[in-house]
Amino acid sequence: MGRTRWGIALAVVAAGLVALLLLPPSSATFTSTVTVPATIAASAGFPGVPRLISDKAPVFYHRMEEPQTATAGSAAADTMASSAGVYGPATNGPSLWWRFDETAGATSFSDVSGAAGTGSLTGTATAGGAGPMGGAVTLGNGSYLSSAGSPFRADRSFTMSSWFNVGSTVPSASRFGVLSMTGSATTSDAMIYAEQPSGCAGTCWGFAMGTGSGGFDHARGTSAVAANTWVHLAAVFDKTTTTMSLYVNGSLESSRAHTVPASASTGAGLTAGRYRDGSWLGTTGGTAQLGEVRTWRRALTAAEITQLTVRPTARYAFTETGSGTTYTTVASSTGAPGAVSRSAAISPAGGAALSTGREGNALTMADPSVSGWLTGPNAQLGTGSFTLSAWVRLTDGSADRTYFSANTGLGSVASFGYSASANRWVASVFTTVLTTVTMQGDVTTPVLNQWTHLIMVHDDFNNLLRMYVDGTAQTPVAFAYTPASGTSAVEISGRLNLNLLITDVWAGQIDDLRIYNGYPLNAASTTATTLQTFVALLNPGLSAEAPGGLQGSTKTGHSGSTAVAFGGTGNGYDDKYAVSAATGAFTVECLVRVGAGQSGVIAGLVNTGSTDRLLYVDAAGKLRFGVLQSGTAVTVVSAASVDDGAWHHVTASVGPITGSGTIAAGGLRLSLDGTVTSNNTVTTAAASTGVWRWGGAPVLPLNTWPSAPANPYLTGTLDELAVYDRQLTDQDDLWRVYANY
Numbered sequence: 001m002g003r004t005r006w007g008i009a010l011a012v013v014a015a016g017l018v019a020l021l022l023l024p025p026s027s028a029t030f031t032s033t034v035t036v037p038a039t040i041a042a043s044a045g046f047p048g049v050p051r052l053i054s055d056k057a058p059v060f061y062h063r064m065e066e067p068q069t070a071t072a073g074s075a076a077a078d079t080m081a082s083s084a085g086v087y088g089p090a091t092n093g094p095s096l097w098w099r100f101d102e103t104a105g106a107t108s109f110s111d112v113s114g115a116a117g118t119g120s121l122t123g124t125a126t127a128g129g130a131g132p133m134g135g136a137v138t139l140g141n142g143s144y145l146s147s148a149g150s151p152f153r154a155d156r157s158f159t160m161s162s163w164f165n166v167g168s169t170v171p172s173a174s175r176f177g178v179l180s181m182t183g184s185a186t187t188s189d190a191m192i193y194a195e196q197p198s199g200c201a202g203t204c205w206g207f208a209m210g211t212g213s214g215g216f217d218h219a220r221g222t223s224a225v226a227a228n229t230w231v232h233l234a235a236v237f238d239k240t241t242t243t244m245s246l247y248v249n250g251s252l253e254s255s256r257a258h259t260v261p262a263s264a265s266t267g268a269g270l271t272a273g274r275y276r277d278g279s280w281l282g283t284t285g286g287t288a289q290l291g292e293v294r295t296w297r298r299a300l301t302a303a304e305i306t307q308l309t310v311r312p313t314a315r316y317a318f319t320e321t322g323s324g325t326t327y328t329t330v331a332s333s334t335g336a337p338g339a340v341s342r343s344a345a346i347s348p349a350g351g352a353a354l355s356t357g358r359e360g361n362a363l364t365m366a367d368p369s370v371s372g373w374l375t376g377p378n379a380q381l382g383t384g385s386f387t388l389s390a391w392v393r394l395t396d397g398s399a400d401r402t403y404f405s406a407n408t409g410l411g412s413v414a415s416f417g418y419s420a421s422a423n424r425w426v427a428s429v430f431t432t433v434l435t436t437v438t439m440q441g442d443v444t445t446p447v448l449n450q451w452t453h454l455i456m457v458h459d460d461f462n463n464l465l466r467m468y469v470d471g472t473a474q475t476p477v478a479f480a481y482t483p484a485s486g487t488s489a490v491e492i493s494g495r496l497n498l499n500l501l502i503t504d505v506w507a508g509q510i511d512d513l514r515i516y517n518g519y520p521l522n523a524a525s526t527t528a529t530t531l532q533t534f535v536a537l538l539n540p541g542l543s544a545e546a547p548g549g550l551q552g553s554t555k556t557g558h559s560g561s562t563a564v565a566f567g568g569t570g571n572g573y574d575d576k577y578a579v580s581a582a583t584g585a586f587t588v589e590c591l592v593r594v595g596a597g598q599s600g601v602i603a604g605l606v607n608t609g610s611t612d613r614l615l616y617v618d619a620a621g622k623l624r625f626g627v628l629q630s631g632t633a634v635t636v637v638s639a640a641s642v643d644d645g646a647w648h649h650v651t652a653s654v655g656p657i658t659g660s661g662t663i664a665a666g667g668l669r670l671s672l673d674g675t676v677t678s679n680n681t682v683t684t685a686a687a688s689t690g691v692w693r694w695g696g697a698p699v700l701p702l703n704t705w706p707s708a709p710a711n712p713y714l715t716g717t718l719d720e721l722a723v724y725d726r727q728l729t730d731q732d733d734l735w736r737v738y739a740n741y
Contacts, residue, residue, distance in 0.1 A: 386458050
């Protein structure tokens with residue numbers, strides 16, 4: 001080796017030692033076990049986190065670097081090339097979703113996409129209002145919301161949308177902002193706004209993107225801004241065609257070309273209620289209202305934008321803390337936005353009550369021996385097409401169950417629930433010729449104690465009953481007769497009215513129930529593809545290409561740093577151990593990011609009737625890990641909470657007792673950012689076959705896992721998931737923590 005190469009190598013080693021000395025005090029243990037490699041030239045750089053993981057030869061290692069796809073069942077690449085995984089649903093879901101279902105006084109707004117882009121309020125605003133799709137926030141003068149992270153990049157394809165009501169005053173003298181992404185010190189990179197340009201008779205909506213020189217490219221609409229009127233606004237940028245498009249109430253109003261400047265933002269947050277053009281400018285008047293906000297890291301199609309404007313005839317979010325009103329709309333589900341009101345005050349009856357649900361509260365029937373229900377307005381379901389969607393959680397499958405029915409004076413004309421004899425979800429409609437048409441879900445089997453998203457559709461134009469379970473279409477059933485009219489009250493319920501006999505009491509919970517009366521509206525909109533598009537937009541789903549947990553190539557030289565956000569409705573899985581049993585000693589490792597109040601299963605080995613090796617964010621926001629011992633869960637729990645919107649490194653393992661200090665291993669061990677919680681009474685997991693699932697798994701057996709999350713599917717973001725067939729040491733874990741952070 002020449003003198004120059006020796007000098008470079010020694011400089012690298014010296015730089016590495018200096019870096020180690022500059023680590024926080026808790027990392028000082030590294031110096032006693034670090035050795036210089038036998039070949040100096042091989043240590044040309046500090047090994048990155050992917051190298052630290054792959055060098056330990058995990059059984060499989062999913063980096064989650066895949067691009068987004070609209071295809072269900074897409075591959076999850078294994079860096080070790082031994083066991084490719086699968087993402088159950090499509091991975092092109094929303095990258096941010098504020099529903100504003102929070103109660104009055106809230107200053108923080110949940111992101112249900114799983115990307116932990118929590119919205120924070122600056123200034124004076126009023127939460128708890130009624131919007132077109134649920135909740136709304138009234139923005140005071142100069143107030144705005146900002147996201148905790150970056151939901152898209154201005155140099156790639158994206159979509160951002162919002163319901164907006166300008167309030168009692170339509171500003172005429174200046175531009176005002178609805179949504180914006182701002183990475184520049186002087187101008188926003190993308191924004192939805194309103195102003196008075198030439199060619200517009202009054203104040204009109206617009207979509208602008210920064211040119212990089214302080215100016216904007218504008219796609220200006222033609223619809224005049226009206227006071228006290230809700231409007232749906234969507235801005236789409238398609239990088240492949242370099243086209244920016246503005247949609248108002250689902251209709252395309254303007255398009256133009258845009259060349260992305262070199263300075264386009266790649267990591268800025270979303271802001272609602274203001275934009276930047278030299279200085280920050282916001283809404284005026286203090287009465288502007290913001291409704292549901294969503295973004296995507298892709299260009300939505302025109303058909304998808306149209307579906308975003310479909311409003312429910314009624315929505316029951318069950319966000320109240322006790323009895324009282326629920327959100328609902330009186331406007332047509334497919335017509336132009338109209339006045340929004342609340343339904344009359346309603347109170348749960350019988351054994352029904354509000355308690356912690358999938359998100360916020362849910363209508364709960366804890367005792368199936370006591371009938372409980374909630375009575376809604378009369379005649380919400382007519383004789384034409386309708387769609388009903390709801391989250392349901394069934395806790396007892398020993399008898400038939402009904403979670404929704406629409407009734408005449410003598411009985412139910414439409415009911416949806418569960419058949420115990422068939423172990424299937426069922427939909428039934430009573431017709432004008434005194435017959436009952438029933439369909440069963442034949443693709444997806446019900447799972448007890450797990451939140452499931454159900455959609456039932458009476459497609460009057462194609463004479464079909466349709467059903468979707470967690471977004472998956474079931475085989476439709478021909479329907480040749482008109483359903484009898486439900487002139488009496490709708491019952492969001494735990495019971496079925498059968499010739500005045502109350503039966504089929506629901507056991508479990510119901511959340512976010514929506515009625516779309518009159519939808520699908522016409523034959524052209526009732527194709528299977530269009531309905532599937534509508535169904536997909538009702539679910540947060542999965543979103544690939546989320547910012548990853550590693551610091552990225554711009555900081556540490558990692559080859560990639562993207563992750564997958566799980567919106568509480570789907571997971572990924574790997575069948576490495578579907579045939580051969582998993583080893584008794586093992587480690588599961590990942591990076592996880594969870595927003596405030598969010599929870600769910602991170603990973604687990606699922607077999608028939610049970611889930612072992614379960615790692616989850618529990619109902620209290622703590623990290624919990626355990627294994628089954630003779631059917632009983634033994635767990636350890638972190639001292640710190642993880643639902644803080646920050647990235648955390650996690651290893652969870654079990655193995656025989658060996659070593660001491662930082663090279664310790666053995667027992668049940670859970671490490672959160674290098675802090676270990678252990679239980680030495682358990683040194684092995686039961687050898688069993690199963691499928692590793694991440695981002696969600698059934699929490700089985702029932703009532704075994706302590707502080708189990710309300711929804712077993714994770715609402716959060718995962719990165720760098722690896723499973724090993726042995727237990728890593730504390731030293732291995734610390735290397736990973738401090739190599740990245």
